[in-house]
Amino acid sequence: MIVAADDLLSESRKGVSMQPEELQYLDDLVSPQLLNNQSVHVVFTTSKDKLPCCERTLYNYVDKCLLTARNLDMPRRVRFKARYKHKTRTASDAEFAKDRTYEDFKAYMEKNPDMPVCEMDTVVGRPGGKALLTLIFRSCNLMVAILIERNTQDCVIKALDGLCAAMGTAAFRRLCGVILTDRGSEFRSTYGIEHDANGKLRTQVFYCDPYCSWQKGGVEKNHEFIRQVLPKKTSFDWLTQDAIDLMMSHINSYPRARLNDESPFEVAEFLMGKQLLAKLNLQKIPAKDVILRPTLLKMYRIANLQQEPIHQ
Template identity: 45%
Template sequence: MSKSIHTQKHMTLSDRIYIEQALSNHDSFKDIAAVLKKDPSTISKEIRKHRRPKDGSHYHLKNNCALLSSCNRSRICDGKLCNYLCKRSKTCDCTKHCPDFFPYLCPKLKKPPYVCNGCSNHACRHDKFFYRAKDADTSYEQTKHECRQGINLTPEERAALDELVAPLIRNGQTMDHIFTEHKEEIPCSERTLYRYIDSGILSVRNIDLPRKVKYKPRRQSDTSEKLTRECTIGRTYTDFLEYLEQYPETNVVEMDTVVGPEPGKVILTMLFRNSTFMLAFLMDNTKSESVINVFHFLQRELGTEVFSRLFPVILTDRGSEFSNPWAMECDEYGEILSKVFYCNANAPYQKGRLEKNHEFLRYIMPKGTSFDAMTQKYITLAVNHINSTARGSLNGRTPFELASMLLDEKLFKLLHLEPVEPDKVLLKPALLKQR
């Protein structure tokens, strides 16, 4: 095998993202391996190891047994009298009693690609397996972390290390001095030895170290959600402009969040560029899971066809709440419905229409207003008044007038969006007090 293929390196998140996209495009393991410079068996092992099951919707399947067509068993339910074959019984679930039952598994899952990514049979109600790059990378990191926990010493090595190091530390010797004189005898690095002492593995403690007790604990790194470099691969603002050059008629939806004075509920806003029509959703926090829940709600209620037509391209900023573009782009079956792009850092003007529209929201909810006591009805009421405001940029028309011609009516019914009479439009905090 050539050295260019056998890299001996672990897969990165960007590698896994490519694998997920390639599976959706029906690429072979050999083609994927050639791009990533891996062996095809490595790709196969990666997919089989990190594929995750997803229960199918068996509401129209009376029985999901693989032997259903040839089964002729009867009266297996604790000896109850029954004149029907168990698989046809309406009162008994033979899947819970039959010792021969095992669930049906699609033949495509027993051979490459071993997953349902890219499968065109959306009507399938059987259990499915999907490969998700984010989940695979999280599982990999967790396994790597667990493997590195504990101590890499046998009981004998630990006792020998303690017998050597403990008396020297009690004599006031520094760690640098100990390692200089006994480097060959100590089976770990200086940093690891500090960790052993801090964990109480040796008989000496931090109090025995002359200087360590004087230092404050190190500030822990921020473990909150972040927009990583892998998230923006193929999704930068430059990529966005190139995409629009290729598909100039594509409608663009700008997206952002409006936060309150302190951690709590936030508002997710979306604006259709072709009509300046704005949507707003109340969320419990700024975690990516909250944003994904909104997307899944829209996908589920609107349907994949309507959703992909309304939200083909989404442009947003680099906030941590948008750190999972894969979940926003795909439905629960892994089918790509839209494309997410990110503005450049510190460049809110690249989605200036939405930023400008936030001014109307702040007329009703001034800065410092907490959203914790609000409900979605309050947010919808505010949005209805904002979208019923005539704009000079729209030649005196309202966003509602244009949206009624350009957007699907199903969206208005789902979100209870209704125009407000011109003379009744109110863009003051008093609007919410009327509720």
């Protein structure tokens, strides 16, 4: 009798403790957000007052394929790629980074712990085409992306000059007192990065160690969001800065567990103020409306009557 009772108890736990109409309500509420590449955690956090179950149960329902959204629709999946063999670098490769190494960066920050740090990188579309210059402010995890014509030093400096002019040199320095980036050829003009168009010092630049992208892990991790909207091998040539600003508004409105389930936009709004965010052309998107899929910019194209095809 004990065995039979245990079997009965185990069997009862395998079912769904919801009526069909309750499960349909849950599916209607949750699946559209999951299909927009939001995580289960974020969906639960932003809608928990409307959900008839706990976060763990929501995960279980997705695992058991009880909802329209499936695990394959989740932004995190196991991915494998061929191991990359790094080429040998010559000593001259490091000359531009003299006194600007990652060790120099750490020593500088020990002496200036309140100096704001910004991580900088680029995201490339098709080879030789347009690219994105990305900067993330460590203080609030807000990221901006600037469309550049080519992935070159001149284009990077032009983009930084434009951002500095829009924000003002003083505000730029308050957010980017220190810039940490990699040793790509597009970042090797230290004077151009550190000085504005009038020759006024606006920041100090330091370089990560070779093949140590984890040293600027914030901007690297945020590139995952960009790649959800603009997958690799997608051409950026049809894009406009307005389209990029729309994408970054959605990315910056996406809540993060490391920010106590607040979004970078909300944290930045508190630290930087609405006026500066407006200068960056960013707007807050309600969490339930955040889209992190290529459909976001496809809808933008349709809305703006752009008919040319997207090259992939």
